[in-house]
Amino acid sequence: xxxxxxxxxxxxxxxxxxxxxxxxxxxxxxxxxxxxxxxxxxxxxxxxxxxxxxxxxxxxxxxxxxxxxxxxxxxxxxxxxxxxxxxxxxxxxxxxxxxxxxxxxxxxxxxxxxxxxxxxxxxxxxxxxxxxxxxxxxxxxxxxxxxxxxxxxxxxxxxxxxxxxxxxxxxxxxxxxxxxxxxxxxxxxxxxxxxxxxxxxxxxxxxxxxxxxxxxxxxxxxxxxxxxxxxxxxxxxxxxxxxxxxxxxxxxxxxxxxxxxxxxxxxxxxxxxxxxxxxxxxxxxxxxxxxxxxxxxxx
Amino acid sequence: xxxxxxxxxxxxxxxxxxxxxxxxxxxxxxxxxxxxxxxxxxxxxxxxxxxxxxxxxxxxxxxxxxxxxxxxxxxxxxxxxxxxxxxxxxxxxxxxxxxxxxxxxxxxxxxxxxxxxxxxxxxxxxxxxxxxxxxxxxxxxxxxxxxxxxxxxxxxxxxxxxxxxxxxxxxxxxxxxxxxxxxxxxxxxxxxxxxxxxxxxxxxxxxxxxxxxxxxxxxxxxxxxxxxxxxxxxxxxxxxxxxxxxxxxxxxxxxxxxxxxxxxxxxxxxxxxxxxxxxxxxxxxxxxxxxxxxxxxxxxxxxxxxxxxxxxxxxxxxxxxxxxxxxxxxxxxxxxxxxxxxxxxxxxxxxxxxxxxxxxxxxxxxxxxxxxxxxxxxxxxxxx
Amino acid sequence: xxxxxxxxxxxxxxxxxxxxxxxxxxxxxxxxxxxxxxxxxxxxxxxxxxxxxxxxxxxxxxxxxxxxxxxxxxxxxxxxxxxxxxxxxxxxxxxxxxxxxxxxxxxxxxxxxxxxxxxxxxxxxxxxxxxxxxxxxxxxxxxxxxxxxxxxxxxxxxxxxxxxxxxxxxxxxxxxxxxxxxxxxxxxxxxxxxxxxxxxxxxxxxxxxxxxxxxxxxxxxxxxxxxxxxxxxxx
Numbered sequence: 043x044x045x046x047x048x049x050x051x052x053x054x055x056x057x058x059x060x061x062x063x064x065x066x067x068x069x070x071x072x073x074x075x076x077x078x079x080x081x082x083x084x085x086x087x088x089x090x091x092x093x094x095x096x097x098x099x100x101x102x103x104x105x106x107x108x109x110x111x112x113x114x115x116x117x118x119x120x121x122x123x124x125x126x127x128x129x130x131x132x133x134x135x136x137x138x139x140x141x142x143x144x145x146x147x148x149x150x151x152x153x154x155x156x157x158x159x160x161x162x163x164x165x166x167x168x169x170x171x172x173x174x175x176x177x178x179x180x181x182x183x184x185x186x187x188x189x190x191x192x193x194x195x196x197x198x199x200x201x202x203x204x205x206x207x208x209x210x211x212x213x214x215x216x217x218x219x220x221x222x223x224x225x226x227x228x229x230x231x232x233x234x235x236x237x238x239x240x241x242x243x244x245x246x247x248x249x250x251x252x253x254x255x256x257x258x259x260x261x262x263x264x265x266x267x268x269x270x271x272x273x274x275x276x277x278x279x280x281x282x283x284x285x286x287x288x289x290x291x292x293x294x295x296x297x298x299x300x301x302x303x304x305x306x307x308x309x310x311x312x313x314x315x316x317x318x319x320x321x322x323x324x325x326x327x328x329x330x331x332x333x334x335x336x337x338x339x340x341x
Numbered sequence: 342x343x344x345x346x347x348x349x350x351x352x353x354x355x356x357x358x359x360x361x362x363x364x365x366x367x368x369x370x371x372x373x374x375x376x377x378x379x380x381x382x383x384x385x386x387x388x389x390x391x392x393x394x395x396x397x398x399x400x401x402x403x404x405x406x407x408x409x410x411x412x413x414x415x416x417x418x419x420x421x422x423x424x425x426x427x428x429x430x431x432x433x434x435x436x437x438x439x440x441x442x443x444x445x446x447x448x449x450x451x452x453x454x455x456x457x458x459x460x461x462x463x464x465x466x467x468x469x470x471x472x473x474x475x476x477x478x479x480x481x482x483x484x485x486x487x488x489x490x491x492x493x494x495x496x497x498x499x500x501x502x503x504x505x506x507x508x509x510x511x512x513x514x515x516x517x518x519x520x521x522x523x524x525x526x527x528x529x530x531x532x533x534x535x536x537x538x539x540x541x542x543x544x545x546x547x548x549x550x551x552x553x554x555x556x557x558x559x560x561x562x563x564x565x566x567x568x569x570x571x572x573x574x575x576x577x578x579x580x581x582x583x584x585x586x587x588x589x590x591x592x593x594x595x596x597x598x599x600x601x602x603x604x605x606x607x608x609x610x611x612x613x614x615x616x617x618x619x620x621x622x623x624x625x626x627x628x629x630x631x632x633x634x635x636x637x638x639x640x641x642x643x644x645x646x647x648x649x650x651x652x653x654x655x656x657x658x659x660x661x662x663x664x665x666x667x668x669x670x671x672x673x674x675x676x677x678x679x680x681x682x683x684x685x686x687x688x689x690x691x692x693x694x695x696x697x698x699x700x701x702x703x704x705x706x707x708x709x710x711x712x713x714x715x716x717x718x719x720x721x722x723x724x725x
Numbered sequence: 726x727x728x729x730x731x732x733x734x735x736x737x738x739x740x741x742x743x744x745x746x747x748x749x750x751x752x753x754x755x756x757x758x759x760x761x762x763x764x765x766x767x768x769x770x771x772x773x774x775x776x777x778x779x780x781x782x783x784x785x786x787x788x789x790x791x792x793x794x795x796x797x798x799x800x801x802x803x804x805x806x807x808x809x810x811x812x813x814x815x816x817x818x819x820x821x822x823x824x825x826x827x828x829x830x831x832x833x834x835x836x837x838x839x840x841x842x843x844x845x846x847x848x849x850x851x852x853x854x855x856x857x858x859x860x861x862x863x864x865x866x867x868x869x870x871x872x873x874x875x876x877x878x879x880x881x882x883x884x885x886x887x888x889x890x891x892x893x894x895x896x897x898x899x900x901x902x903x904x905x906x907x908x909x910x911x912x913x914x915x916x917x918x919x920x921x922x923x924x925x926x927x928x929x930x931x932x933x934x935x936x937x938x939x940x941x942x943x944x945x946x947x948x949x950x951x952x953x954x955x956x957x958x959x960x
Contacts, residue, residue, distance in 0.1 A: 080472050131659045138401045141472045142601060142658050145403075145594060150651040153644035161643070209827075216813055216824050223811040226773060228799030228828040228876065266590070270479065277473075308491075315487035318480030325473055326465055 052303035060295025065249035066272035067287035069242025075282035085269015091247025121243030155262035274321035280331030348684035351675035382514035384615035390568035396605035399541030404478030410588035412451035412570025419447035432494020455570025489585035501584025604664030609672035732781035759932035773805035802879030814858030825875030842871035863894030919956035
C-alpha cells in the first residue's frame with residue numbers, strides 16, 4: 043500500500059527519529075572531533091536524563107520545564123564525572139584504550155540505573171501540551187516533535203556560530219585540528235574538553251525527552267542502541283562536522299523509517315541491522331562521511 | 342629466590358591443583374560447583390580466543406559473542422533430534438532435519454561455520470582503523486541477533502531453542518580448553534605469532550617485512566572465531582537453552598571485560614580473568630538478592646556485580662593496562678613445558694622448593710619479631 | 726632568564742635526558758646541537774611541559790616552572806615552535822596567526838604583533854586566506870614562527886626549524902631568526918644543522934645521548950677541531 047500519503051508519513055516519522063539522532067550525533071561529533079573518542083556512554087547519558095525527569099515529575103510533581111532543566115544539569119554532571127575519572131587519565135593513551143573506558147562507563151551507568159530503578163520498563167508520559175497531536179492525513183505530529191525538530195536547527199546554528207566566531211570555539215577547532223599545537227598556543231585543553239562534554243551531555247538529555255515521549259516507556263538500556271545509531275549518523279555525515287552530524291542524523295532517521303515502512307513485513311524487524319549495515323557500507327565506501335572533514339576510518 | 346621459578350611449585354599450582362578440581366567436578370555431574378567450574382572452562386576458551394585478536398593482533402573486536410552464537414546455533418541444529426527440529430525449526434531443509442550428529446562433530450562444524458562467517462565479515466571490515474573496526478564488530482552482533490530473532494522458521498526466533506541435551510561435561514570442556522590453549526601457545530611462539538605481534542606493535546614496519554598483513558589479520562580473526570564457535574556450542578549444551586539475547590552486547594562486553602581484566606596480552610590472562618569473572622558475580626549474588634545483615638534486609642542491589650566489574654575495568658585500564666597477568670605467560674608455560682612434569686621425579690626440585698618455602702616462612706616469621714622489636718625499642722627510648 | 730638544573734627526563738623506561746643544566750640570559754640566542762636522538766627536542770618539550778620531567782628543575786625569571794601547565798607556560802611568554810611545524814593544517818594562515826595570539830586580549834597588541842610577523846615574513850600576508858595545509862615546508866615553518874611571534878614571546882623555543890627545508894629556505898629562516906635576535910627576543914634554538922645554528926648563536930650547548938658534552942661561546946666552538954670533525958663535516 044505504497045501511497046504517497048504513506049510514504050509521506052514515513053518520511054515525517056523519519057524526520058522525527060532523525061531529530062533525536064541529530065541531537066545526539068552533534069554531541070558525539072563534538073567530542074570525537076576534539077578527543078578522537080567514541081563515547082559509548084553518550085547514549086546512556088540520555089537515559090540518565092530521562093530517568094531524572096521521570097523521578098522528578100512523579101515523585102516530586104515538579105512542572106516539566108524545571109525537571110528538564112535539572113535533568114540537563116544532572117546529565118552534564120554525569121558526563122563530566124565520566125570525563126574526569128575515566129577519560130582524562132587516558133588522554134594520551136591510544137584510541138582503543140579510551141574506547142574500552144567508555145564501554146566500562148556505559149556498563150556502569152546502565153547497571154547503576156538497573157540497580158536504582160528496576161530493569162523493567164516504566165511508563166513515561168509527556169504532559170498534555172507537549173504530546174498534543176496534529177494530524178495531516180496519515181501524518182501525525184505532536185508538539186514535542188515539532189519543538190525537537192526546530193531545536194536541532196537552532197542548536198546547529200548557535201553552535202556553528204560559537205565554533206566560528208567565539209574564542210572557545212576557535213580553541214575547539216584548534217584542538218580538533220592539532221591538539222599538541224593547541225597546547226602550545228596556551229589553550230587549556232581541559233577547559234575545551236569540559237565545554238564539549240557539557241554541550242554533548244546536555245543535548246543528549248534533551249533528545250531523550252523526545253524519544254521517551256515517543257515510545258511512552260523507558261528502561262535503563264534504552265539509550266545505548268539509539269546512541270550507537272547516532273554515532274553511525276555522525277559517521278555517515280562526516281564525523282567531526284556539526285552539520286554533518288545533523289545531516290547524517292536525518293538521513294539515517296529517514297532511511298530507517300522508510301526501510302521499516304516500505305520493506306515487506308518479513309524484513310522490517312531488521313531495521314536495526316539495516317542501520318549498522320549502512321554504517322559498515324559508509325565506512326567502506328566513504329570513510330570520511332558525506333561532509334567529511336577530519337580523519338575518518340583511514341587505516 | 343622466587344616461588345614461581347620452582348618447576349615443582351608450578352606443577353603443584355598450575356597442574357596438580359587445577360587437575361584435582363577438574364577431576365572432582367568431572368565426577369560430580371550436576372553439582373553446584375561443577376556448573377561454575379564448567380563455566381570457567383568455557384570462558385577460558387572464549388577469552389583466550391579473543392586475546393588472539395585483541396591482544397596479539399592489534400585489532401579490537403567487540404563482537405565475539407556473535408561467533409559464539411553461530412557456533413551454538415549450528416551445533417544445536419545438529420544435536421537436536423528430528424522431532425525437536427520439526428517443532429522448533431520447521432523451516433529447515435529436509436536433509437538438515439534428519440541429520441543428527443555426535444556432539445564433538447557438531448562442535449567442530451559450529452566452529453567452522455563461525456570461521457567462515459568471520460572470513461566473509463573480515464574481508465571488508467578488518468581494514469578499518471582501530472575503533473571503527475570495534476564499532477563495526479558491535480554492528481555484527483546486532484545483525485546476528487536480528488537474524489536469530491527474526492528467522493523464526495530456522496531458529497525459533499526470539500523464543501530461542503530449548504531442550505538441548507547436556508553434552509558438555511567437564512571433561513570435554515577442559516579437554517578442548519587445554520587443546521586450544523596449546524594451539525594458541527604454539528601459534529604465538531612461532532614465526533606466525535611473532536608476525537602477529539610485529540603487526541600489532543608497528544603496523545607500518547611490519548608491512549616492510551614482506552608479510553601480507555591482511556591475510557594475517559584475517560587468519561587470526563578466523564581462528565579466533567572458530568574457537569568462539571566451539572565455545573558457543575559447548576555453552577549451548579551446558580545451559581540447555583539458547584536465544585539471541587544471550588549472545589548480545591552485554592555478554593560480548595563481558596567477554597571483553599574478562600579479557601582486559603585478566604590481561605589481554607596473555608593467554609594465561611584468560612585463565613585468571615575467567616576465574617575472577619565467574620566467581621565475583623557468584624560471591625556477590627547474595628547482595629544482588631538482598632542480603633541479610635544483623636537482622637536487616639539490604640535492598641536488592643541488582644546489577645552490583647556488573648558495576649563492580651565495570652569499575653575494576655576502569656581501574657585496570659587506567660593503571661595497569663596489561664591486566665592482572667600483564668605479559669606473563671606463566672600458566673601456559675607451566676602447563677606446556679616438559680620441565681614442569683619432570684620436576685616431580687627430581688629430588689633436587691623438592692629440596693629447592695623446601696628452601697624457597699623456608700625462606701618465605703622466615704620472612705613472614707620475622708614480621709612479628711620485627712614488630713615486637715620496634716615496640717621494645719620505643720619503650721626503651723621512652724624509658725630513658 | 727631561563728635556568729635548567731639537573732634535568733632528567735624519561736620516555737617510558739629509557740632515560741632520554743641525563744642531568745642537564747642550561748642557562749640562558751636575556752637577549753641571548755643559545756643553540757643546542759647534537760645528533761638525532763640526543764635529547765634536544767625532549768628538553769624543549771619538557772620546558773613547554775608537553776612532557777613531564779623525571780627530576781630536576783626549570784626556572785624562568787626566578788620562578789619555578791617545572792610543574793606548571795602548558796598553558797601557564799605560554800602565558801608567561803615562553804613560546805615553543807615545535808618539531809615539524811605543527812601548524813593547524815585545516816585552518817587558514819590568518820586563523821593560524823590569530824591562534825598564536827590566543828592568550829592576548831589587547832586588540833592593538835595583537836595588531837602590532839601581526840604587523841611584526843608579516844613584516845618578517847611578507848609571503849604570509851599575500852596568502853592570508855589560504856589553507857595552511859597547502860603550504861610548502863618552508864612556508865609552513867615561517868607560519869609557525871610567525872604564529873609564535875603573535876604571542877609576544879619573551880623566550881622563543883625553536884625545535885629544528887631547518888628540518889626538511891631546502892638550503893634557500895633554511896637561509897631565509899635563519900635570516901629571520903637573526904632579525905628577531907636584533908629585536909632582542911631571547912631564543913633557544915635546537916638544530917641538527919650545526920653550522921648555521923652556531924653561526925647565529927651567542928653560545929652553544931652540545932648534547933650527546935642525553936648529556937651535555939660541551940658548551941661555550943659559539944665563535945670559539947665553531948673553530949674547535951673536535952666539533953668540526955663531529956658536527957661540521959670536517960675541515
